[in-house]
Amino acid sequence: MTKFLNNKxxxxxxxxxxxxxxxxxxxxxxxxxxxVGGVIGLFMLLGLGLNFTLGYAGxxxxxxxxxxxxGAYTTAIAMRSGIPAPVxxxxxxxxxxxxxxxxxxxxxxLRGDYLAVVTMGFGEIARLTINNLDALTNGPKGIQVAPWRxxxxxVADPNAQYYLMIVAAVAVGALASRRIExxxxxxxxxxxxxxxIAARLSGIPVRQYKLLAFTLSAAFAGVAGGxxxxxxxxxxxxSFIFWESILVVSxxxxxxxxxxxxVLVGALVLVGFPPIMQWKLSAEWINYRYLFFxxxxxxxxxxxxxxxxxxxxxxxxLTS
Amino acid sequence: xxxxxxxxxLEGVHAVYGKKIRALKGVSLEVRAGEVVALIGNNxxxxxxxxxxxxGLLRPEKGKVKFQGRDLPGLPPDQIMRMGLSLVPxxxxxxxRLTVMENLEMGAYSRREKDLSREYDHVFHLFxxxxxxxxxxxxxxxxxxxxxLAMGRALMAAPKLLMLDEPSMxxxxxxxxxxxxxxxxxxxEGVTVFLVEQNAKRALRAASRAYVLETGEIVAASDTxxxxxxxAVQKAYLGLH
Numbered sequence: 155m156t157k158f159l160n161n162k163x164x165x166x167x168x169x170x171x172x173x174x175x176x177x178x179x180x181x182x183x184x185x186x187x188x189x190v191g192g193v194i195g196l197f198m199l200l201g202l203g204l205n206f207t208l209g210y211a212g213x214x215x216x217x218x219x220x221x222x223x224x225g226a227y228t229t230a231i232a233m234r235s236g237i238p239a240p241v242x243x244x245x246x247x248x249x250x251x252x253x254x255x256x257x258x259x260x261x262x263x264l265r266g267d268y269l270a271v272v273t274m275g276f277g278e279i280a281r282l283t284i285n286n287l288d289a290l291t292n293g294p295k296g297i298q299v300a301p302w303r304x305x306x307x308x309v310a311d312p313n314a315q316y317y318l319m320i321v322a323a324v325a326v327g328a329l330a331s332r333r334i335e336x337x338x339x340x341x342x343x344x345x346x347x348x349x350x351i352a353a354r355l356s357g358i359p360v361r362q363y364k365l366l367a368f369t370l371s372a373a374f375a376g377v378a379g380g381x382x383x384x385x386x387x388x389x390x391x392x393s394f395i396f397w398e399s400i401l402v403v404s405x406x407x408x409x410x411x412x413x414x415x416x417v418l419v420g421a422l423v424l425v426g427f428p429p430i431m432q433w434k435l436s437a438e439w440i441n442y443r444y445l446f447f448x449x450x451x452x453x454x455x456x457x458x459x460x461x462x463x464x465x466x467x468x469x470x471x472l473t474s
Numbered sequence: 475x476x477x478x479x480x481x482x483x484l485e486g487v488h489a490v491y492g493k494k495i496r497a498l499k500g501v502s503l504e505v506r507a508g509e510v511v512a513l514i515g516n517n518x519x520x521x522x523x524x525x526x527x528x529x530g531l532l533r534p535e536k537g538k539v540k541f542q543g544r545d546l547p548g549l550p551p552d553q554i555m556r557m558g559l560s561l562v563p564x565x566x567x568x569x570x571r572l573t574v575m576e577n578l579e580m581g582a583y584s585r586r587e588k589d590l591s592r593e594y595d596h597v598f599h600l601f602x603x604x605x606x607x608x609x610x611x612x613x614x615x616x617x618x619x620x621x622x623l624a625m626g627r628a629l630m631a632a633p634k635l636l637m638l639d640e641p642s643m644x645x646x647x648x649x650x651x652x653x654x655x656x657x658x659x660x661x662x663e664g665v666t667v668f669l670v671e672q673n674a675k676r677a678l679r680a681a682s683r684a685y686v687l688e689t690g691e692i693v694a695a696s697d698t699x700x701x702x703x704x705x706a707v708q709k710a711y712l713g714l715h
Contacts, residue, residue, distance in 0.1 A: 338583075
């Protein structure tokens with residue numbers, strides 16, 4: 155198992171399999187899973203993003219979904235104003251970074267539980283603002299987004315097109331995460347997480363580095379939100395409820411905080427499980443999906459508190 | 475003989491924790507270039523508070539703290555470090571899940587140079603055992619090795635003034651000997667040393683001058699030879715009668 159995981163070709167093989175899937179899905183009568191795969195991918199992006207805040211810097215954030223919303227709405231509003239989709243996506247990332255940076259400047263003095271509570275509050279404020287700022291967001295009625303199908307030359311099914319774009323984004327996001335993790339900055343984050351005082355005494359500008367991790371998180375949420383808006387062609391505040399924030403936190407914790415592979419597996423298990431149950435088992439089973447969701451969480455916390463695929467550092471933290 | 479210039483000066487420094495606990499009540503002291511100065515005192519006397527105040531972890535309520543003539547209060551620790559002042563904190567506080575090499579890399583964080591091979595070589599020359607353990611996680615080292623790693627980490631910033639907070643804490647006597655030998659060596663290389671110790675005998679032997687701190691106030695200041703003969707110091711700190 156570890157041999158398979160540590161092989162440098164494994165990620166590329168998995169990526170190739172993931173990219174090939176929609177082209178054989180028709181033959182396997184699994185078109186539904188292409189759509190499910192796209193949703194899983196969006197949550198992989200969100201998980202990779204939150205991993206910067208929660209995994210690398212060790213800061214709790216219970217309102218992360220707000221930035222998914224900011225990303226989705228930025229793209230939707232930009233498209234409504236006639237801005238082309240690729241530019242809208244870039245705008246989503248920039249707006250998310252800006253809002254996140256400003257939020258970080260004001261709240262990163264807090265830590266632990268206090269930070270968790272304040273971010274939770276921000277998540278709710280963001281949703282309520284979107285719900286009531288009719289002039290900009292059209293309130294609870296939501297915004298229609300014009301269709302954008304850049305991969306028509308490759309495959310006709312829009313779900314498959316978005317699946318492919320999302321998988322590509324996940325691959326880029328994972329690669330970028332890996333590069334940052336292995337850099338001086340990544341190691342400084344570990345140092346801050348382990349002992350903030352010692353990090354400050356080592357000359358690491360702790361406040362700036364926390365802000366950097368916190369802010370970078372939002373870039374992923376911006377991409378995910380933008381793709382979500384373009385794919386669904388519709389955004390409403392209902393998509394960005396508190397539960398979704400909890401789901402993203404669960405993905406990171408369950409998969410293994412600070413572990414890229416862990417976050418990807420976490421999203422696959424937690425987001426993939428309910429719809430696959432719905433698909434394979436009879437309709438009655440769907441009523442029990444959160445029971446199973448809870449069961450997975452309990453079992454993993456009991457038997458693998460470090461997460462399904464922890465980073466080597468986290469593993470050391472929890473076993474020593 | 476001309477006095478060497480003052481490297482670190484504290485003048486009437488007061489510090490409080492919260493609103494009520496007065497940890498320092500007007501502390502004045504100085505450390506001159508090239509010296510080894512010790513600060514001794516019992517638990518709770520305020521020794522660590524002085525260290526934290528100098529390193530920028532705590533802001534003094536009033537009073538002056540100057541390093542090479544520049545005011546320190548209000549500056550963040552990373553900036554103070556960049557000026558050439560490193561603190562090896564109490565309890566070592568190495569990064570347990572970073573390797574020895576990575577711990578040292580963190581110590582050099584304030585430096586702009588890309589090539590730090592000379593600094594690494596220097597640390598491994600002072601502490602050969604760290605060289606043998608460079609790929610190991612810091613948390614797997616013994617207490618003495620961790621103290622050496624903490625000192626090595628501080629030296630990576632090439633400080634002019636090295637401050638050590640209780641370097642002998644929890645270490646076996648042989649290891650303490652070793653640590654103090656290295657402190658002497660570092661000083662001979664031109665680094666000024668300011669150390670805090672509960673192990674007064676040890677500290678007074680290593681230093682040329684010392685201050686005695688009691689409940690937030692300096693009660694004695696002198697060269698160590700005089701302090702070692704002072705009956706009050708002998709009784710309170712050296713366990714002699």
